[in-house]
Amino acid sequence: MSPRSDHHTTADNPLTARDDAASGPAEPAAADRMAFWAQQAGRLDWETGWDEVLDWSDAPFARWFTGGKLNVAHNCVDRHVEAGHGDQVAFHWEGEPGDTRTITYADLRREVCKTANALLSLGLTAGDRVALQLPMIPEAVFAMLACARLGLPHSVVFGGFSPAALQSRIEDADARLLITSDGQYRRGRAEAMKANTDEAIRDTPGVEHVLVVRRTGGDVPWTEGRDLWWHDVVDAQPDAHTPEAFDAEHPLFILYTSGTTGRPKGILHTSGGYLTQAAYTHRTVFDLDPDTDVYWCTADIGWITGHSYIVYGPLANRTTSVMYEGTPNTPHEGRHFEIIEKYRVSAYYTAPTLVRTFMKWGESIPARYDLSSIDVLGSVGEPINPEAWRWYREHIGGNRAPVVDTWWQTETGAVMIAPLPGGPAAKPGSAQTPLPGISAKVVDDQGREVGKGESGYLVLDQPWPSMLRGVWGDEERYRETYWSRFARHGYYFAGDGARYDDDGDIWLLGRVDDVMNVSGHRISTAEVESALVSHPAVAEAAVVGASDATTGQAIVAFVILRGGTDGPAAGGEEVVATLREHVAGEIGPIAKPRQVMVVPELPKTRSGKIMRRLLRDVAENREVGDVTTLADASVMDLINAGLTSGSPRAD
16 A cells, blocks of 8 residues: 555654564564555655555566655655754764764754755756765765755765775766865874875766865865865855655665676665665664664765665664764774763664774773663674674673674665564574565575575575665676576575574575675675786786684785786785785775785686685685695695795785
8 A cells, every 4th residue: 555645644653653563563574565565664754655565577676666756855854853853963973083063953954955955056956976975974964865855866985995996986877076075084183085086086077076075174186166165165055945756766876885896886776665674674673762762873874884874764763873983992992982971872883893893902991981871782794703792792782782683785775684672582693584574585506495504595585675776877787696696586696695593593604706794894806806916016816805803804815926026026025015005095995905925826727717715725724625626736735835934914
């Protein structure tokens, strides 16, 4: 069923009560998934009701809530102000140097309207793409919501990405506007950002303007006529703007993620279905009450977690959130706990990497702070190991807060598998079961569901509202990447291995393709290999992800140097440092290899395929597995001999 077609239809009391889903909707959701998702969508404001909940006639291209029209920014901001909640805090913002801003929903509406009017003044019209590379500052949220308000699909690029990475994303999306800042604060230092973005758009004539937020106050390069200060353009605008309703399938954003080819994929998300599931999962997984809870997701807006669980999900649910600009150990290792204590944070959502870092720093640090406000802890980005899970619950959650271990992806748009607070007993390290309304299975190579206690591939066997609508500009890549492996069954293949335990609960086993998960960030082996071989000293490279106690996986590179290379050819420390910095410059610091090993040869099959499995054995200091398929089995002896003789490592 669709809601009434009068203006701004909404469900009764959509935000004052806890969601039905939190109290056990699994049976109704399973019995009638479409009615369940219609109920969740009905909690939003729709200017025009939908005709059909799901049109799957052109699978694997979904259309959710067809015929329905809404405005995403209105749902995240205006409707809360109109309902009398303008004085409620939307964001407690903490800058790394210690400056703060308190932004109410009324403030947020004014700033989003001014930003939208500024974008209109630059000649942008619905459908134009806007690229953003910004630090974790409020203007990032204003810009995203202004784009959503005007129907301008945004492409947010992580602030740590290199100019080359930013350029490729701007070019692929054909962005007309870039929004950036003069700089950003990282680990107590002001670092340049505008100079990097200038390099990225040096050869991208499609960018007509660069809108620059003044954050650090440093000197910046400037191109008259193209570059504009945010405070000159935005601050002078009227603070009122009437939003237009867009089709439920109108593109909301493009977010680039690593692919096995090394060429990033532009994941496309649209409006109605995405917002429905982002809002539903946010309030359900964290059991949030908008009148009392304070929520903090520590992700960066450059990742999908920041999109769904800093901006769209929380704001659609009228949540009061914390937003922090800097690193967790600046100016001291208790900074996160200090912020939790200051704002009485009740729901804290972070990555296992950070939990393991806290473990290394020691339990005495969180013990100095009052963390008694925490009711729910969340984990995101990679499977959390049981030891970290238990430490997290004991030392951050006071042995009382449940830990919700969430599995999802850029492509899924929102959480898919997670235990719910108040549900069955949690299992440290297991995401457990799909959320109500979601269907997932673990299958074998033939697409048959495996039994309890068995491992296989994680698939999603039913469409879901926040699913990606394709790869931007590449329909065939979308089909090939996500739907070809189990095409006969119509399953979406997530790229992750998983197993059922004896109770039938799901345990994630990590990536099964050539994409590494480093601190929750997906980086393809091909991307790093391409960066390495672009250096004149490197003839060939192979990259693997090796287990790492802190980051989950770490990048380990094996390189063959070109003949005639001086000095570094012997595998000296100089070349290792040079190549690590080269990768960081090409992709970004997150892709810097933990270790670079200079080797005489790489292990290859007779057909020329590199056997990364064997390199992973070396990287993880395991006994090397079966080498019978290698064209030259002695290669592994050469590699091991070289390592034994002291090929340098850079941690």
